[in-house]
Every structure is written in C-alpha cells, then in structure tokens.
Amino acid sequence: MSQYLDSVMETVIKRNAGEVEFHQAVKEVLETIEPVLAKYPEFEKAKIVDRIVEPERQIMFRVPWVDRNGEVQVNRGFRVQFNSAIGPYKGGLRLHPSVYLGIIKFLGFEQIFKNALTTTPIGGGKGGSDFDPKGKTDLEVMNFCQSFMTELFRHIGPDTDVPAGDIGTGAREIGFMYGQYKRLSNTFTGVLTGKGLQWGGSLARTEATGYGLVYYATRMLQDAGTDWTGKKVVISGSGNVAIYANQKATSLGAKVIAMSDSNGYVVDEAGINLDVVKEIKEGRRGRIKEYIDAVPSAQYVEGCRGIWTVPCDIALPCATQNEINGDEAATLVKNGVKFVAEGANMPSTPEAIATFQGNGVAFGPAKAANSGGVATSALEMSQNSMRLSWTFDEVDQKLHGIMNAVYDQCTSAAEEFGMKGNLVAGANIAAFLKVAKSMMAQGVV
Ligand code: NDP
Ligand code: 2IT
DSSP: OOHHHHHHHHHHHHHTTTOHHHHHHHHHHHTTOHHHHHHOHHHHHTTHHHHHTSOSEEEEEEEEEEOTTSOEEEEEEEEEEEEOSSSSEEEEEEEOTTOOHHHHHHHHHHHHHHHHHTTSOOEEEEEEESOOOTTOOHHHHHHHHHHHHHHHGGGOBTTTEEEEOBTTBOHHHHHHHHHHHHHHHOOOOOOSSSOOGGGTOOTTHHHHHHHHHHHHHHHHHHHTTOOSTTOEEEEEOOSHHHHHHHHHHHHTTOEEEEEEOSSEEEEOTTOOOHHHHHIIIIISOOOGGGHHHHOTTSEEEESGGGGGGSOOSEEEEOSOTTOBOHHHHHHHHHTTOOEEEOOSSSOBOHHHHHHHHHTTOEEEOHHHHTTHHHHHHHHHHHHHHHTOOOOHHHHHHHHHHHHHHHHHHHHHHHHHTTOTTOHHHHHHHHHHHHHHHHHHHTOOO
16 A cells, blocks of 8 residues: 555554454455556545545434333434445445444445445445344334434435445334334335335336346356356355345256355255245344245254355355455365355455465455345335336346346456456445545535
8 A cells, every 4th residue: 555545544543543344345445446546646635535434414313112021221323424426325224232433334335435436426424223123023123213213314315325234123113113214204205225115116126236136247257258057156144135145046057056144054064945034034034044844855063154155156155254264265265266246245364365365266346246135225215206117127127137237347447457358356446436536526515
C-alpha cells in the first residue's frame, strides 16, 4: 500500500478501535485501489478515501420489548448510513447475537461497493440488532420488530434509506417491520424490500441472491471453458442464499452434495434433496441434522466448519463472515476445488483468498458474486415507484443481465489496471471508481 493508504488504514484502526471485521473489509479494498489513486491524483487531494471509510451517519438505539414470560428484554439496534453518493442508502438488517457496531460497519462498507456494481442507483447502508430470532415465538419476534421499527422509522424512507433482509431477517420479520412503519408514518411506500408478494414485494427477490450467485459463477466457469454439468458443489449454510444457490446450480446440472447450519453439516452423495431442506428450514425452522431423518442414506457431522473437508469442484460459502480460513482453504485446494464464489458477505479470510488465488482457483468475491439480492431489491424499488409488478421471468432476466454486467465490470477493470483475472481487484476498482467520481462531482459533503 502507498504511504497515503497506509495512513488512512492506521486512522481507521485507531478511530474504530476493536472493530476487527470493519478493519478487514476496509483493508481489502485499500490494498487493491492503489493504481486507481495513481491514475487519478485528484482523489487523494479531495480526500475521497478518507471520506469513504467514514460513515455519513450511524445510529444506535435501545430496543426494549417484552418476552413470553412478561419479562422486559433490552437489545441494541443499529443503522449505519454509510454512503449516499449514488443513491439512497440501501442494505439489509441482520438479526444475530453476534451483531455489534463493527459487524454492521463492515457490512455497510461492503454494501457501498456492491451496490455500485449492480448498475442500479443505490447507496450503501446496513443495520440490525443483537436480537436472536432463534427459538423465539412469532409474538416475541413481532414485539421485537415493532419496537425496533418504532425508533428506526424516523431515519428511513423510500428516497432516504431502504432496509431489507439479511441473516435472521426474512419474510416474517420484514412483514412485522413494514406493518409498524406503515402505522407510524401513515404511508404505504417502498420503504423496505423483500416484502410479501401481495403487498409490494417483487417476484424473484426471494431467489435473487442465490440465483445471481450462480449466474456470476457461470461466467467464471465459462471463462475456464467449462460449465456446471456433473460438478460436485459444496454450499455452506441452509438459509435464503444457500437454498436458492442450490436450486439454480442443480437446475444447471450440478450435484450439490453438502449443506450446513451453525451446528453441523450434511453430506448426501446422491445430491441434496432440496425439498427436504426447504421443508426443514423454510417450513418448520428446524435444524439441518433433521435432514437424515428424511434421507437416512445421508450423513450428518456435528460442527459446521468441517464442511470444507468435503471434496468438491466448486465451493459456495453462503453462511457468514470468516467461515473459511487459510487452513480450510488449503484443504479445499488439496481436495481439488477449482472455483469459489462467495454468497455470504466476506466469508473468506484474507489468508483464504490468498490461498485460492495463489493456487489457480477462480475466486468470485462477495461484493460482486452476491450482488444479485440487492440488485433485485433495487428492481423492487423501481416496481414500487411505478406501482407496477413485473413477472417472475422479467425480473429474473433483468437479474441475469445485471449479473453479467457485474462480471464484465470486474474483468474489464482488473484488466485495465494490470491485474487481469483478479476479480477481487476488479470488483473493488470498478466500484470504487463509480463512487469516487460521484463524490467528486458532488463536492465536499
Ligand atoms: P439466513 O438467516 O437465511 O441463513 C443464514 C445461514 O447461515 C443459516 O444456515 C445459518 O445457520 C448460517 N449461519 C449464520 N450465522 C452463522 C455463524 N455465525 N456460523 C455458522 N453458520 C451461520 O441468511 P441469508 O441466507 O440471507 O444470509 C447468508 C449470508 O449471505 C450472510 O452473510 C448475508 O450477509 C449474505 N447475503 C444475504 C443476502 C440476502 O439477500 N439475503 C444478499 C447478499 C448477501 P443457523 O440457522 O444455525 O444460524
Ligand atoms: O448483503 C446484502 O446485499 C443483503 N443482505 C441484501 C440487501 C438488500 O437491500 O436487498
């Protein structure tokens, strides 16, 4: 890194003490944009990088609610409105006990660049809470969501900030939050995405992140002269992204042989039966180990990280950040993995990325590969503004076109800046350029 970028990184670490995931996300971007700053010295003069690493606004608030025993619970809510250079803040809400400011800031920072790649006009933001929806009753989840929105509603709006789902926030939570927003604001607007299909949601939004991931990975396969047919695929997680990545990859001829949740993983050499997974996860909110009750020939192994010891051609990490470390990446490489595309946000540690790239594994970074979800959220916003709904095929085709455009931006930026084939550098550079030029045009704000 140049001296200037080094000094920005130092300030980030000092100013955001202890927020290690945020430091990691910033470092990865700063490490790849040096040639851009060399070509555009005006960016350094205007302190674009110093500004881009500082959220425009961050909101933290108390979320009190009453549980099923009548006891008062207190959670912490977050919304980080990171960058609005190219559009209203846009990004999901994560509900998971591990959430703290550093997680939301890493996700918000990534979101700026991801959203820039989608070709749609959306800025970057992220939010959430350390509330754990697991094991809660619907009523408890509603109590929490209503309390959360009672504070959040004053900070968001269809032209200001449009939240959506992420880990722990699915259709049920978006419904409860939307209801409370509508009640408080007395408006029916596109203030959240991932809404129910009967009340403003977009067809194909549920499938979009997983499908988009597979469309992006298809281009990686094509560039290597191959396709999905007969490929063995390992997918971590068994949530929204993992399920629809499985569905699309399987429909293109791949065999998905393993999936997981935070407790363990299942291996089914015959190919995972997705109907069973959907029934467990979307139906009864169960655990992946229940898969072997329905498919006794499959194997369940306790401990989620072991999934990376399952030999495969293609790995799609779709659970959470830092779920593949350097050693696990080395095991994947030793077992013959040729392609890795990230469905989750920042699932590979820097050591894992270096291991993949250093061993000829094609590597598709999260902010490009999983951008289909938020891109389709932007399509939901468009439909809401027009008060029209497109068909599933119309949305899916637009999504497919967007993923191709995202891929093309990554490859051409990498090539232009002398790092041909490096999709990490390509994604960071293409996205940074778009945001930086917009910030330059809008003055010091
Ligand atoms: P879900 O809540 O639907 O599913 C999350 C899955 O990941 C579950 O199987 C969960 O297991 C597992 N998981 C979560 N946290 C951990 C953890 N700490 N350790 C091990 N496993 C874990 O979330 P999504 O599918 O929506 O999100 C998955 C990833 O994709 C996240 O990184 C998210 O940020 C990213 N993403 C999501 C998008 C979307 O549109 N939903 C868009 C782009 C990225 P368990 O049930 O045991 O917790
Ligand atoms: O990480 C992500 O891109 C998401 N969770 C989706 C955000 C959105 O606004 O659809």
